[in-house]
Amino acid sequence: MTDTSPWLLRASGLSRYYGNRIGCQDVGFELWPGEVLAIVGESGSGKTTLLNCLSGRLTPTAGVVEYRMRDGTARGVFSLSEAERRFLARTDWGFVHQDARDGLRMSVSAGGNVGERLMAIGGRNYGAIRATALDWLGRVEIAEDRIDDRPDAFSGGMRQRLQIARNLVTGPRLVFMDEPTSGLDVSVQARLLDLLRGLVADLGLAAIIVTHDLAVARMISHRLMVMRAGKVVESGLTDQVLDDPQSPYAQLLVASVLQP
Numbered sequence: 001m002t003d004t005s006p007w008l009l010r011a012s013g014l015s016r017y018y019g020n021r022i023g024c025q026d027v028g029f030e031l032w033p034g035e036v037l038a039i040v041g042e043s044g045s046g047k048t049t050l051l052n053c054l055s056g057r058l059t060p061t062a063g064v065v066e067y068r069m070r071d072g073t074a075r076g077v078f079s080l081s082e083a084e085r086r087f088l089a090r091t092d093w094g095f096v097h098q099d100a101r102d103g104l105r106m107s108v109s110a111g112g113n114v115g116e117r118l119m120a121i122g123g124r125n126y127g128a129i130r131a132t133a134l135d136w137l138g139r140v141e142i143a144e145d146r147i148d149d150r151p152d153a154f155s156g157g158m159r160q161r162l163q164i165a166r167n168l169v170t171g172p173r174l175v176f177m178d179e180p181t182s183g184l185d186v187s188v189q190a191r192l193l194d195l196l197r198g199l200v201a202d203l204g205l206a207a208i209i210v211t212h213d214l215a216v217a218r219m220i221s222h223r224l225m226v227m228r229a230g231k232v233v234e235s236g237l238t239d240q241v242l243d244d245p246q247s248p249y250a251q252l253l254v255a256s257v258l259q260p
């Protein structure tokens with residue numbers, strides 16, 4: 001039966017333990033098409049564990065993650081076959097790593113990094129693939145004449161932009177991002193964030209972004225989830241949570257950032 005409610009991804013009762021240690025515990029939420037959700041919290045609060053469970057990279061100890069396929073059916077991410085999950089990850093989803101080296105093939109040219117994702121979904125026409133790759137390099141502000149360079153000849157910010165192009169070229173509906181701007185200079189970070197925000201809005205992408213930086217969350221996300229010790233302690237519209245946090249922990253987090 002086709003479920004007609006419009007969420008794109010839904011998590012319920014999602015927990016992941018490492019032995020006795022809590023990674024994340026009893027997380028539940030719905031993500032809507034085109035919505036950007038930021039997961040914030042201090043180091044060790046479970047952000048990456050949660051993101052990896054949501055994106056099918058880490059098997060949860062309990063709970064379910066459901067995803068609405070293009071045909072409208074909701075499927076449990078962990079009841080998909082390995083092949084189905086891989087197909088989803090290559091087509092409908094993107095994953096932007098904090099370290100671009102984890103998301104790029106460093107021995108392949110910039111054009112190849114973008115083009116190979118198209119080939120993975122059946123692209124065969126070399127000229128068309130190269131033209132699309134060029135177009136995407138332009139969209140992420142990488143000059144045409146760098147298409148044959150390898151990412152190790154790129155700056156950190158360029159690599160991250162290339163990783164974004166590689167992820168978006170297949171027209172995904174959902175992108176997972178793990179601290180995509182940290183590790184970059186502040187000015188580079190701001191430009192990248194601006195670019196990301198524009199692309200996400202233009203393409204109507206849904207995104208789940210992990211960040212420890214509330215300013216990043218403020219700039220890019222519609223909704224915010226605050227985690228502490230594996231649990232979601234507060235969630236709501238980003239501006240609302242940041243302007244008027246309700247839980248003592250979120251109040252502390254916001255206050256600590258605002259202090260000089």
Ligand SMILES: Nc1ncnc2c1ncn2[C@@H]1O[C@H](COP(=O)(O)OP(=O)(O)OP(=O)(O)O)[C@@H](O)[C@H]1O
Pocket residue numbers: 018021022023024041042043044045046047048049050212
């Ligand atoms: N592979 C692992 N084995 C054992 N414990 C782990 C493992 N990965 C994470 N943990 C533990 O799970 C908890 C949550 O870690 P997680 O990396 O998800 O937090 P985080 O909020 O992403 O932190 P950071 O911002 O530092 O990346 C921590 O207590 C961490 O020590």
